Amino acid sequence: MSVVSTAWGKTLLAGLVSLMLGVGAVALPAPAVADTAPVNPADPATPATVTADPLPTAQINGVAWAQVVVGNTVYVAGRFTRVRPAGAAPGTQETVRNNLLAYDIRTGELITSFAPDLNAQALAITASPDGSRIYVGGDFTQADGQTRYNLAAYDTATGRLVSDFRPAFNSQVAALAATNDRVFAGGWFTAVGGTARRNLAAISANGTLLPWAPVPGPGNTTAPATSVSALVVTGNGNQVVAGGRFGTLNGVAAVGVGALDATSGATKPFAVNQVVTNQGQNAAVNSLSTDGTSVYGTAYNYFGPGNLEGSFKATANGGQVEWINDCRGDTYSSFPSNGVLYMATHAHDCSTIGGFPEQNPRVNLFGTAVSLAATGTVGNRSAELTGKPAPSLLPWFPTFYSGTYTGQFQAGWSVTGNSQYVVYGGEFPGVNGSEQQGLVRFAVSSLAPNRVGPRATGTFGPSVSTVPGAVRITWKAVHDRDNEHLTYRVYRDESNSAPVCEVTRPSRWWDLPTYGCADTGASAGSHRWLVVASDAAGNELASSWVTATVGAANSGPSGTYGDLVAADGASAHWSLGELSGSTAYDRVGTRDMTMNSGVTRNQAGALAGDGGTAFSFNGTSTGFLATTAAATSPQVFSVEAWVQTTSRTGGKIVGYGNRATGTSTSYDRHVFMDAAGRLHFGVWNGAQQRVGTTATYNDGRWHHVVASLSHRGMELYVDGVLAGTRPQVTAANPYSGFWRVGGDRGWQSAAEFFAGQIDEVAVYPTALSAQQVAGHNTTGRTGQVPNTAPSAVFSAAVADLAVAVDGSGSADADGSVASYAWEFGDGGTGTGVTASHGYAAAGSYTVRLTVTDDDGATASTSRVVTVTAPAAEPEPQPEPQPGDGALAVDAFDREVVSGWGTADRGGAWTVGGSGSTSVTGGAGQLSAEARRNASALLAGVSSLDAAVQAELVVPELATGGGTYVSVATRRGGTSDYRLLLRYRGDGVVEVMLARHVNGVETILTGTALSGGYSPGQSVTVRFETEGTGTTTLRAKAWASGAPEPAAWLVTGTDSTAALQREGAVFLYEYVSGSATRASTVRVDDLWVGAAGTAPGEPTGTPVDPAPVNQAPSASFTAVPTELSAAFDGSGSADADGSVASY
Secondary structure (H helix, E strand, O other), X not given: OOOOOOOHHHHOOOOOOOOOOOOXXXXXXXXXXXXXXXXXXXXXXXXXXXXXXXEOOXXXXXXXXXXXXXXXXXXXXXXXXXXXXXXOOOOOOOEEOEOEEEEEOOOOOEOOOOOOEEOOOEXXXXXXXXXXXXXXEEOOOEEOOEEOEOEEEXXXXXXXXXXXXXXXXXXXXXXXXXXXXXXXXXXXOOEEOOEEOOOEEEEEOOOOEOOOOOOEEOXXXXXXXXOEEEEEEEHHHOEEEEEEOOOEEOOEEOOOEEEEEOOOOOEEOOHHHHOOOOOOOOEXXXXXXXXXXXXXXXXXXXXXXXXXXXXXXXXXXXXXXXXXXXXXXXXXXXXXXXXXXXXXXXXXXXXXXXXXOOOOOOOOEEEEEEEOOOOEEOOOOOOOOOOXXXXXXXXXXXXXXXXXXXXXXXXXXXXXXXXXXXXXXXXOOEEOOEEOOOEEEEEOHHHOOOOOOEEOOOOOOOXXXXXXXXXXXXXXXXXXXXXXXXXXXXXXXXXXXXXXXXXXXXXXXXXXXXXXXEEOOOOOEEEEEEEEEEOOOOOEEEOOOEEEEEOHHHOOOOOHHHHHHHHOOOOEEEXXXXXXXXXXXXXXXXXXXXEOOOEEEEEEOOOOOOOOEEEEEXXXXXXXXXXXXXXXXXXXXXXXXXXXXXXXXXXXXXXXXXXXXXXXXXXXXXXXXXXXXXXXXXXXXXXXXXXXXXXXXXXXXXXXXXXXXXXOEEEEEEOOEEEEEEOOOOOOOOOEEEEEEOEOOOOOOOOOEOXXXXXXXXXEOOXXXXXXXXXXXXXXXXXXXXXXXXXXXXXXXXXXXXXXXXXXXXXXXXXXXXXXXXXXXXXOEEEOOEEEEEOOOOEEEEEEEEEEEOOOOEEEEEEEEEEOOOOOOOOOOOOOOOOOOOOEEEOOOOOEOOOOOEOOEOOEOEEEEOOEEEEEOOEEEEEEOOOOEEEEEEEEEEEOOEEEEEEEEOOOOOOOOOEEEEEEEEXXXXXXXXXXXXXXXXXXXXXXXXXXXXXXXXXXXXXXXXXXXXXXXXXXXXXXXXXOOOEEEEEEEEEOOOOOOOOOOEEEEEOOHHHOOOEEEEEXXXXXXXXXXXXXXXXXXXXXXXXXXXXXXXXXXOOOOOOOOOOOEOOOEEEEEOOXXXXXXXXXXXXXXXXXXX
């Protein structure tokens, strides 16, 4: 249930109120580790998703209710009157489209040849399986000027209305499904062409009403309803599945969803309607989709009798439940593709399927994805759903902004696509900080720019502390919208040196653990550390530097086993090698343990060749260790320890409990030994779940124990070998507690406290693989580390359509790199340390390097390169005319998905920053979210005395500290002079002159722009720098199209030595950290010339004008004789030449 009504709220129900339901504990699905580059893409629990990059797409001025894809065409039905290109501000560059349009799924561009016209909203759309026809249903009575009552058909080849298809429904058509020879309709109607039909009907392709007439009936609820909101055809056209508000079909119980024979209309069994209880005026099944073998339904509930707000998967034949997605938050549409179900929703609590819990304040996710495979079971929320199979919530979290058009504050209402693209339609104004109204595309990684990178919640900065023998660097994890696993590299002193450690760790936006590693090589003295997070596509986020002083006693050699534990992703590692004190230090995190009096240090350790020690536990209530800060118990984990005992009473070795002192009242996730010496692993999910050994291990020898819980189930390893498993148990009861070593309250058949030695305890946020477990056991017993995989690193240089790559930065810590294999993202491949490749078309491509070491281990890395077509050979130009002396000109009359391409004059643009850049709709765009920036550098223009003029548009003002836009000259490195405009949320624009030297900005002077600023207004700015030694800076700004003011708005001087040289032109946007949403600046009609000149004026040094020719003087005499006269003009003269003729 939700704060908005369900669409099929297309009927625009009243706004809803939230209901918070209690969350219990049963076997939740383990969070999946999928993303755009999953660890194991072959695992059905972790399929690869599309990326979270929103691709430029046509925009609408209303709402899109439904979509269908035919080939490469997306047909969109809704309530709107205008469409405009991606990047265009509302009200600009608009084309009339009334309630129906089509665009190309590959480019996002409007298909201009299809120009239908419906006189009221369209609510449903479907296509015949052969793609020859689309059917559109809704509230309209006219289509393309012809009478059509609520249903129309269009020929996809011609784009024309089908003239002989004209059935007349007496009210709204809200659902459609088709075969090649008929279309099935559902909605809120009672007759078709005067013949009675109650909310369901079938029409032949020639427009004839068919005898198919099933009857949806009310259910057992105080507010019954019978409308139909969803239809889908399955079984090769033999079956129709209907969804809606009904409780029966043909008098047979079918709550919210049911199956019908496609010929007779008879009710067929569909078992999921005995589980889902959504029906009536306040609950419904509101969409259906299919992949041929399964049917996917979505639902809503508003204090009604419904029990589902998420989605379900059922067999197409018989409707048997395959899984239930019990996320809370109404769900409006779904689309299955490549092992993933994408949904349009406003989910706010997915805790019962192992996802994010309810947040305070509430967080709604408007686009989510789950696995098509069942990976666990539903947690305890409703009796009908608890314990049912459940999918995994996948780490795909684009940020949709809620819209206001319908008054329901929803974002997406519809999702569909094909094998390469996923497309959303709705009323959202933007996605991921970019303005993108109503329609948006996402693509598989090979077609996407892959620019969505790591993001920090709060400050991303490491902390440094000292532990015996090492410096501990810890940091709060960051997260990524489409990658769960991020790689963190820790650098000491310099970021261009080799990292002191590198770890790959999982995180999601609601679950940001503290991670860390130990630097054992720091010499005594002052050092600084930096953490850089990167995703699978190579996008990076760097922390701030932190400085600390290392004492001589705090540096030491690295431990072989400890390095392996850290490399395999431990979130906590207690080596138990301390010789004094009452603390057991966490070597990779911050969860130190407190030692009680029944623990003895400095016992012989488990590891061969290590020289380290272990702790001994006396088997009493004082013999245990515990962490000191409570944390939520993990749902996916491995816990590891080495144990040695001859005890005949057993006891708890390691486990989780809700108390750090005494004994716990909630306790599980434990490994314990029974009195006979058998080992057990147990979790609690409403009942005891355990797996144990038949062999005994109280033989006085060291034994290696690992217990894991994940979507693979419960697993117990002893001495490197799998000793037991329970695959059906995938989650445990969540509670707040502490890790404890050596004892706590336990289950029957064992003492509470352990008598024996324990060494090298570690916890991991993932389930260790069998290979990793075996490797730890081998290393602990031999001191020899299994082969370490190499690291893959490469650089890429782009020239026009070619890329040159260099993998020489790759390395193998314990050997050498034996081979290099390249994939260039377009099917091309290569080998060798270096390689080159030419592309056939401009665009962004993912280049992947896979290196193999001398022992056969591999590693891969990817990065996105953007190539552009070479500039055409310049045509012969006429002799320069006055005003044709520009150094650079760019009208941005091109489309570039990522980057700015090449200027009309001045060379290629180089883009940067943590935001996004594109060229669309006749302007270059810089877009960024809060605390982010985007930039564009025109390096081909280097000038000392320069003038830059451009038109700037900020479509929407950011809140908080506003948006900062800079136009800069003399850019070199990170230094320049700049015109800085601060667009504040109250409409004030501050115009400032500044110098920017090595990242430090100093304001020289400033004022406010007269008249303020309205969002979307175009302002022309000119900025000049002139002179050396002392540089004069001046700028003006005025409304584009208005007369240019004669006077400069701001002027200043500066003599900073570092800026008394030539430099490039640079444009930059920064959005303040207090802004609540992203901001975009659009740049158009850029011109760069010499200082003192402007567009349309000559450039260069003026010369004296040529002297003006002076007219001659005319003088003559006349001597008359009778009827004749003699004339003499010799007195005429020319002061600056000679008289040429008389």
